[in-house]
Amino acid sequence: xxxxxxxxxxxxxxSTFAWQVDALYFYLIFVSVAFSIPIIAAIFFFxxxxxxxEKYATPDEIHGSMVLETVWSxxxxxxxxxxxxxxxxxxxxxxxxxxxxxxxxxxxxxWMWKVQHETGQREINELHVPVGRKIKLTMxxxxxxxxxxxPAFRTKADVVPGRYTYMWFEATKPGKYHLYCAExxxxxxxxxxxxxxxxxxRDFDNWLSGNVSGQTPVEAGKDLFQNxxxxxxxxxxxxxxxxxxxxxxxxxxxxxxxxxTVKADDQYLRNSILNPASQVVEGYQPIMPTFKGQVTEEQxxxxxxxxxxxxPGAAAPAAGAPTTAPAxxxxxxxxxxxxxxPTKPAANSNK
Amino acid sequence: xxxxxxMNAEMAAKPAMNYLxxxxxxxxxxxxxxxxxxxxxxxxxxSVFFFMGxxxxxxxxxxxxxxxxxxxxxxxxxxxxxxHGILMIFFFLIPSxxxxxxxxxxxxxxxxxxxxxxxxxxxxxxxxxxxxxFTLFGLMQGGVDTGWTFYTPYSxxxxxxxxxxVGLGIFIxxxxxILTGLNFIVTIHTMRAPGxxxxxxxxxxxxxxxxxxxMILGTPVVAITILMLALERVGRVGIFDPSxxxxxxxxxxxxxxxxxxxxxxxxxxxxxxxxxxxSNFSRKKIFGxxxxxxxxxxxxxxxxLVWGHHMFVSGQSVYAGLVFSFxxxxxxxxxxxxxxxxxxxLFKGSITFDTPMLYALGFMGLFLIGGLTGLFLxxxxxxxxxxxxYFVVAHFHYxxxxxxxxxxxxxxxYWWPKMTGRMYSEFWGKISAMLVFVGFNLTFFPQFxxxxxxxxxxxxxxxxxxxxxxxxSTAGASVLGVGLIMPxxxxxxxxxxxxxxxxxxxxxxxxxxxxxxPPPTENFETMPVVTWEAYEFGEESGLDLEEARRRExxxxxx
Numbered sequence: 001x002x003x004x005x006x007x008x009x010x011x012x013x014x015s016t017f018a019w020q021v022d023a024l025y026f027y028l029i030f031v032s033v034a035f036s037i038p039i040i041a042a043i044f045f046f047x048x049x050x051x052x053x054e055k056y057a058t059p060d061e062i063h064g065s066m067v068l069e070t071v072w073s074x075x076x077x078x079x080x081x082x083x084x085x086x087x088x089x090x091x092x093x094x095x096x097x098x099x100x101x102x103x104x105x106x107x108x109x110x111w112m113w114k115v116q117h118e119t120g121q122r123e124i125n126e127l128h129v130p131v132g133r134k135i136k137l138t139m140x141x142x143x144x145x146x147x148x149x150x151p152a153f154r155t156k157a158d159v160v161p162g163r164y165t166y167m168w169f170e171a172t173k174p175g176k177y178h179l180y181c182a183e184x185x186x187x188x189x190x191x192x193x194x195x196x197x198x199x200x201x202r203d204f205d206n207w208l209s210g211n212v213s214g215q216t217p218v219e220a221g222k223d224l225f226q227n228x229x230x231x232x233x234x235x236x237x238x239x240x241x242x243x244x245x246x247x248x249x250x251x252x253x254x255x256x257x258x259x260x261t262v263k264a265d266d267q268y269l270r271n272s273i274l275n276p277a278s279q280v281v282e283g284y285q286p287i288m289p290t291f292k293g294q295v296t297e298e299q300x301x302x303x304x305x306x307x308x309x310x311x312p313g314a315a316a317p318a319a320g321a322p323t324t325a326p327a328x329x330x331x332x333x334x335x336x337x338x339x340x341x342p343t344k345p346a347a348n349s350n351k
Numbered sequence: 352x353x354x355x356x357x358m359n360a361e362m363a364a365k366p367a368m369n370y371l372x373x374x375x376x377x378x379x380x381x382x383x384x385x386x387x388x389x390x391x392x393x394x395x396x397x398s399v400f401f402f403m404g405x406x407x408x409x410x411x412x413x414x415x416x417x418x419x420x421x422x423x424x425x426x427x428x429x430x431x432x433x434x435h436g437i438l439m440i441f442f443f444l445i446p447s448x449x450x451x452x453x454x455x456x457x458x459x460x461x462x463x464x465x466x467x468x469x470x471x472x473x474x475x476x477x478x479x480x481x482x483x484x485f486t487l488f489g490l491m492q493g494g495v496d497t498g499w500t501f502y503t504p505y506s507x508x509x510x511x512x513x514x515x516x517v518g519l520g521i522f523i524x525x526x527x528x529i530l531t532g533l534n535f536i537v538t539i540h541t542m543r544a545p546g547x548x549x550x551x552x553x554x555x556x557x558x559x560x561x562x563x564x565x566m567i568l569g570t571p572v573v574a575i576t577i578l579m580l581a582l583e584r585v586g587r588v589g590i591f592d593p594s595x596x597x598x599x600x601x602x603x604x605x606x607x608x609x610x611x612x613x614x615x616x617x618x619x620x621x622x623x624x625x626x627x628x629x630s631n632f633s634r635k636k637i638f639g640x641x642x643x644x645x646x647x648x649x650x651x652x653x654x655x656l657v658w659g660h661h662m663f664v665s666g667q668s669v670y671a672g673l674v675f676s677f678x679x680x681x682x683x684x685x686x687x688x689x690x691x692x693x694x695x696x697l698f699k700g701s702i703t704f705d706t707p708m709l710y711a712l713g714f715m716g717l718f719l720i721g722g723l724t725g726l727f728l729x730x731x732x733x734x735x736x737x738x739x740x741y742f743v744v745a746h747f748h749y750x751x752x753x754x755x756x757x758x759x760x761x762x763x764x765y766w767w768p769k770m771t772g773r774m775y776s777e778f779w780g781k782i783s784a785m786l787v788f789v790g791f792n793l794t795f796f797p798q799f800x801x802x803x804x805x806x807x808x809x810x811x812x813x814x815x816x817x818x819x820x821x822x823x824s825t826a827g828a829s830v831l832g833v834g835l836i837m838p839x840x841x842x843x844x845x846x847x848x849x850x851x852x853x854x855x856x857x858x859x860x861x862x863x864x865x866x867x868x869p870p871p872t873e874n875f876e877t878m879p880v881v882t883w884e885a886y887e888f889g890e891e892s893g894l895d896l897e898e899a900r901r902r903e904x905x906x907x908x909x
Contacts, residue, residue, distance in 0.1 A: 024733050042694050182740065
C-alpha cells in the first residue's frame, strides 16, 4: 500500500474481490446518508419549529400511526435485504475456493507466518504470488488462533489449530501489500505480519527459480510416508495390507465402520493421522497408532499433499507419475512447474 | 396520588424524612433493604470501575499516538486493552443503567414501595462487590492479557496471566446480574400500583423488562463457559484446546451466545432512558408507544439468534454465516422503528433543551451512526474485510459509548434532582454534554476510516501512514475525557451548594415525580392510584400546571 495522500481513505484495490467489496461499501454509505439526512433534518427542523413557547405547555396528543409504522418497518427491511444479498454473494465467492487454484500452505505460529509453496519454496512473513492467477491458501496453526488478513485483497480468514481453513484470491495488480495477523494471538500480535508481493508471472518464475528450495511438499510427504514414519508398512503393499488403501481415496466418499460415509478431504486425512480411531474405514481394524505430537503442522501438510498426489484424478490433476510429480494442482504445464520441479538438496534450508 | 398543594405543604414542613437522612450509620447503608440506597451504592461502585476503565482507555490512546509501541511495551498494551474491556463491559456497561437507574426508579415508576425482593437486591450488590474484588485482585497480581473475549486456546493453554482470578470475578459478577433481572421481572409483574396497567408503564420499565429477560436467559451461559474454561485451564480437560481433544470454535459459539445478547443488556435500558427523555422534554405523548415497547421485546428475542455474526471469518460454515447475516439484518428493523418513533415524537411537541434533552438528541445522532455501521458489519461479504479491524472498534463504541453511556449520562442528569433533591448547574451541564458529543465523534469517527484501511484491532504498533488519523482520535479522546470528568465536579458541587430542586422541577407526569425529592424510604406517603395514561401531559394527568406557571412567574418577578 503505497499511499501518498495525507489521510489515506481507502486501501489499494489489488484483487478481484476489491472492487466488489468497495462497491458494496459505497452502496452502504449511500444508504446510510440517504437514511440519515431525513432523520437529522427532521430532528433539527422539529427542534427549531416546536421549541417550547410557554412553560409547561400541553401540545395535542398524537398516539401514533399504523400506516407510518408499517411504512418505516417495511422500507428498512427491504433495504436491509438488498444489503444482505449483496454481502451474501460476495461472501459466498470469498469462501468458495475454485478447483483450478494454485495451492499454497500457510502455518501460523506465535508470532510468524510460515508459507510453503507446492514447488518447495518456503517463506516467513512474506508471500509471493503471481498476478492474475487464482491462489488458494490452505491454513492451520501450531498454537493459538491467528487470522491471515490482506486488506488490499479485501479478504481474510481465521487460522484455527486442529483443522484447516481456506481462503483464496486472485491478485490483479503487482505491488507490495500489507499482511496482518488480525486475530489476537498474544504478546507480539501486532508484530505478526509482513508483506504480500504480487508479481508478474515472469518475475514470479524468476523468483521461484532464484530461491533455494527444499523438497516439495509431495516429496517431503513421500519421504515421511515411506521412511521416517513408516506409514508404508501398513498403507502400501497391495492386497493384504493392514491399513486402508490410499491410492485414489482423495475426494471420494469413504464408508466407515458403523455405516456412515465421509468425504475423504484434507480435513479427514488430517484427522485420520492425528486421531485414527475416530473414523475407521470399513473393512479395517482400528489398529493405527496416533501421530499426534509426532508430526509438525508442516509435516502434516506434506503428508496430506502426498496422499492427495496418490489420487491423480481428484483435485490435483497432476501430469506424469503422481508419486514424483511436483503436483502443482493447476496449470501443471506452466513454466514455473517445469523449471523448478527437479532435484533439490535434501535438507530444508530455511525453516 | 397526591395533589400539588399537599406536596407543597409537605415541602414547607421540611426537613422531612427521606431515604437519605433515614439513618446515617455505616450499618444503615450496608444492611439497607431500600432500593434507593442500594442504587446509590451501585452508583459509587460503578463510577469507580468506570474511572479505572477510563484510565486504561487513556493509556491506549496515548500509546497509539505514535506508530511504534514506545509508551507501553506490547505485553503491557495487551493487558491494558484487555482490562479496559473487562472493566467497562462487565463492571460498568452491564450494571450501569439497570443497577443504578433501574434500581432507583423501577419501584417509583410503577408506584411500589420497593423491589419485590429487597434482600435479593442487596445480595446482588454484594455479589457485584465480591466479583469486582476478585477481578481487581487479578489486576493487581499482574493482570490479564487474553482480550475481554478470552478466546481459546490462548486463554486456556498459552496465556501466563491471571486468567483464573479475573474469570472467577466475572463468573461471580454474572450472578449479580441474574438476580437483578429476576428481581425486576418479579417486581414488574407483582408490584404495580392500582391502575398501573401494562400499557401505562413508562417505556423505561418495558426496556428493563426486556433487559431482564436477556439477563436471566443469557448470563448462565457465560457462567458455564467460564467454568469450562477453568476446567480446561486448571484441570486440562479437553474442551476447547484441540491438542487435548477440544474445539476452539465451540468456545466462540458459547461465548457469543451470551456476549451478543449482552450488547442488548447494555443498550436496551439506554433506549428506555431515551424514550423517557424525548417524550418528557417534548411534553408530548410518545409516538407509537406499543411499537417502541414491543420492539424492545423483539430485540431481546432476536438478539439471541445472531451470535454467529461475530464469527463470519472464524471457519464456521459458509451457510451458517449466511443465516446469521440474514438474522442480523432482521434485528436492525426494531432499532430503526425506535429511531423513527423518537423523531416523530418531536413533531408538534413543546421542546425544551435542558441538559438531559441535549444528551437524548446526541444519542439519536450517535446511535444512528452506530446502528447504520452495524449494517456494514452485518453484510457478510463486506465484513470479511472489516472484521477484527478498527471499523468494529468504532462501531461498538458508537453503540456502547455514543448510545449507552450518553443515555446513562442523560438519565443521571434527568433523575439527579429526584435522587438528591438538588439541582446542578445547567450551564456546566450543557457545556459538558456538548464536549462529550464533539470529543466522542473526534475520537471514534476516524477509526471507521482506519478500519477500512485494514488497521487490525488490538495492535500496539501500526504502519506509519495511519498516524494522522490516530492523532485525531487521541486528540478527541482528551476532549471526551474532559467532558466526562466535568459532571463529577458540578454534580458533586450541587450536592452541597445546588439549589433545592423541588419535587417536580419540570412538571412531569411520571409517578416518580409525584413524590418528594429525595423520596421517603417508603417512596410514597400514600399508595398511588393511577388514572392516567403513560406520558399524559394534559388535564387528565392531574398535575396543576396553572399553579406551576403562577409560581414560575412569581419567581421570575421576585
